[in-house]
Structure formats: C-alpha cells, structure tokens
Amino acid sequence: MKTLSKERLLEIYNNAFLTRTFEEATIDLFSKGEIDGWLHSGVGQELVGSVLCTLLTEKDYIIPYHRSKSYFLARGVDPGKLLAEIMGRKDGLCGGVGGEAHLADFSKGLIGSTGILGAGMPISLGTAFKQYYESSNNITICSFGDGSVPQGAFHESLNFAATWNLPIVFICENNLYAELSPISKGMKQQEIGKKAEAYGIPGYTVDGYDVEAVHSHLELAIGQARKGEGPSLIEFKTYRWRGHYEGDPQVYRTKEEIESWIKRDPLKKIEEEILSAKITTKEDLEKGKNDIKLKINEAIAFAKASPFPVEEFLLRNVYADDSLF
Numbered sequence: 455m456k457t458l459s460k461e462r463l464l465e466i467y468n469n470a471f472l473t474r475t476f477e478e479a480t481i482d483l484f485s486k487g488e489i490d491g492w493l494h495s496g497v498g499q500e501l502v503g504s505v506l507c508t509l510l511t512e513k514d515y516i517i518p519y520h521r522s523k524s525y526f527l528a529r530g531v532d533p534g535k536l537l538a539e540i541m542g543r544k545d546g547l548c549g550g551v552g553g554e555a556h557l558a559d560f561s562k563g564l565i566g567s568t569g570i571l572g573a574g575m576p577i578s579l580g581t582a583f584k585q586y587y588e589s590s591n592n593i594t595i596c597s598f599g600d601g602s603v604p605q606g607a608f609h610e611s612l613n614f615a616a617t618w619n620l621p622i623v624f625i626c627e628n629n630l631y632a633e634l635s636p637i638s639k640g641m642k643q644q645e646i647g648k649k650a651e652a653y654g655i656p657g658y659t660v661d662g663y664d665v666e667a668v669h670s671h672l673e674l675a676i677g678q679a680r681k682g683e684g685p686s687l688i689e690f691k692t693y694r695w696r697g698h699y700e701g702d703p704q705v706y707r708t709k710e711e712i713e714s715w716i717k718r719d720p721l722k723k724i725e726e727e728i729l730s731a732k733i734t735t736k737e738d739l740e741k742g743k744n745d746i747k748l749k750i751n752e753a754i755a756f757a758k759a760s761p762f763p764v765e766e767f768l769l770r771n772v773y774a775d776d777s778l779f
Contacts, residue, residue, distance in 0.1 A: 457670055460733040462508055466665060467724045469504035469528035471743060474721060475750045476533055477523060480540060483754070484700050489541055493554060496521035498695035501720045502627055504528045505668045506595065509676050510563075513592040515581040517574040518567045520555055521627065521694065522597055529562045533749060534756035543760035549770075550763045572605035574598060575624070579611055582620040582685075593621040593679040601632025603649070604640050612687065616653040621679040623672070624687045627662065629694045634706050646689040655685050662690030663720045 458466075477497045484493045503524030510516070510529075518525045526536055531547070539546025540554045547559050558566030565581060568574055578596035585592045602608055603626065615622050626646050630637055637644050650657025656678070660671045668690065675686035693715040697704045704712075729736055 457673075458666060460731065462669075463665070463724065464728060464733055465508055466501075466504050466669075467721070467728060468742060468746065469507065469524065470500040470721050470724070472533070472746050472749070473500040473504060473524040473527050475746055476527060476537070476753070479750050479754060480537065481696070481700060483541070488758070491542075491553060493540075493700040494520050494698065495696040495700060496523050496694065498715065498719075499627055499629060499662075499692045500524045501665060501668055502625065502662055502672075502690050502692065503597075505665065506625070506672055509669075509672055510595070511592065512563065513590070515563045515565055515578075515585075515592070515594045517565050517578045517581070517594065517596045518557065519574060519598045519602075519627075520567055520569070521599065521629075522557075522567060525595075525597065526557065526559065526562075526564060529559075529564060531559050531562055531564070532753075534753035535559075537753050538757040538760045541757050541760075542762060543757055544763045544767075545756070545760035549767060550760075551768065572598060572602035572607035575602070575607045575611035578622055578624075579614055579620065582615065582622045583618065585621050586618065591621075591680045591682075593623065593676060595623050595625060597625045597627065599632065600626060600628040600630070600637050600646060601635075601640065602626075603646055612650070612653045612655070612685070615685040616655045619682070619684040621682070622685040623675045623679055624685060626687065626689045627692050628689050629692050631694070631698065631706070633698045634702070636706065647687060650687040655687060657687045657689070659689045659691065662692035663715075663718050663723075665720060665724055 477495055480493060481495055483489050499521055503522060507528035516525055527533060535547050539548055539552055539557060542550045542553055544550050547557060555569035556567060558564055575596055578594050582594040628646055632640050645659050647657040647659035658671050660667050662668060671688055675688055678686060695716055728734060
C-alpha cells in the first residue's frame, strides 16, 4: 500500500471484518425466522464505510442508506443495539420502532437512513447548510445506491449543494443493480461520477474493491469539503453478493457474475497485504478475528434478551409529542 499507514490498513480491515461478521449473523438469524419483515444485506459492500469512518471527526454528519451497516459499525455504534433495532427490540438504537430501513444514532452523527430512494439527499443539505452557516470545518457524508440516481432528489440536491458550495461528499455505492434491475435499465449515462460535471463539481468513478483507491479519493474529497471548496460526488463500483433482499431468487443475474465478484473479495486482499507486509502475525490476526466473532455473539445474546416495545411506545415521538427514545 502506497499511502496507507500500517495502522490505518489494519483498522480498515477490522472494520470490514466486523461488518462482514455482523451481516452474516443477521442473515443466519433471518433464515431462522428470528428477524421479521425484510433484510437487505450489504455483504460484499463493506469496504467503503470501513474506510470512510477512519477519515471523519466526531462532529461530522453521516446520512447512511439501507445497506450502510459498515457506516454504523465503523463509526463505533454498539453492534448489540444495532442488531436489537433490526430485530425490532426495545433496546435498539431507535427503541425497536425504526427497524432495518430507519436506523439512526444521533450520538455518533448518524442522522438516519430512510426506506425511500434518494430521500437522504435533501436531508444532507440541511446538515451541511448548518455546518456552512456555522463556518465550521465539519462535513456531511451522504450515501446512497445507484437506484437513487434517477430520482429527482439526486439532481436537485447536487444542484443546491453546488450552488451554495456546501461541505458535502456524495457517495454512490453502485452495486450495478437497483433492486431487481440492472443499471442499464435506469439510465443511459451509466458512469455516475460523470454526472457531477453538470453541476460544476468534482466527480470520480472508483473501484470500490481497491482499498488504496477508496481511501485516496475519500481523503481528497473530504479534504476539499473541509477547506470550503464545496461538494464532490464519488461513485464506488461495488457489488452485493446477496440478493436485493434475503429470499430474492436473483433471476436477473448469473451465478458466474456473482462468483467473479466474490473472487475479488477485498477482505482477503487486505488480509494478504497485512500478512505479507508483516503488519501483524497470522496468530494475532486470527486472535483479532476471534475477538470480533465473540463480540458479535454477545450482540446476538443482547438483542435476543431485549423485549419488544410496549404498545404505548408507538404513540411517542408523534406529532406534538417531543419525547425521545
């Protein structure tokens, strides 16, 4: 690795492995009927969030999207509370009423994901305008998938952010499919990074499985935003190994395509680099991985032990009631 320190590379790996282990645990719980509703896995998309959070300060804001579990875990969110929310339990991040699609942790600057495509983009304008108005060097990260790009909110938000020179980094995790449709069905110009040109801001298209490229482009865009140089758009080409939702028959893509991306697993590549560069020993790396697995097992136990919210809780935070969880 050319620009990554040994410590940073190891931190990124641990973040990504934590997310992968967490995602696999939720898939297992869902398959056993212990998670109700839907589950949208981000397995294969752990790298961007795992890198991103190593570059942020405590006062930066993040507007995540529905596959952004890595943003939460790499930001230091308690995995037990995160899982409890996904399971609809009282001790979850939002008291069990937000569920998987509406995760938030204000204490970590995670303003919240939404179940509507592109809906986080206008929200990011509000947090970034606050930072702009206060003349701080804090920034907002707005994350979304390629399915959000054809939405009006994408174009309106980029235009507004560019016009006001707001400190936002727009991150598109392009996993090539919007729900069940390939990107070619939703837009003719399929290089999303180029769309920034229409708004006069920097735009980049980056291999989302290349840790060096992910880090360097995020570092550049974040640095520009902090210095008051305005917003940027980064498209990370990535891939979800699972279906759009758990149980998705995936008739719209081939097993060969999926396998070709799995063979490029960035976690394996980073692990090889860590060992070849002698950043740590194989024994210590395995110990760290086992510690993470233990942490996830503790999170599962915590979430399962948490009760479901009582009916009265559903009336809180509605209309004139300004109570918090």
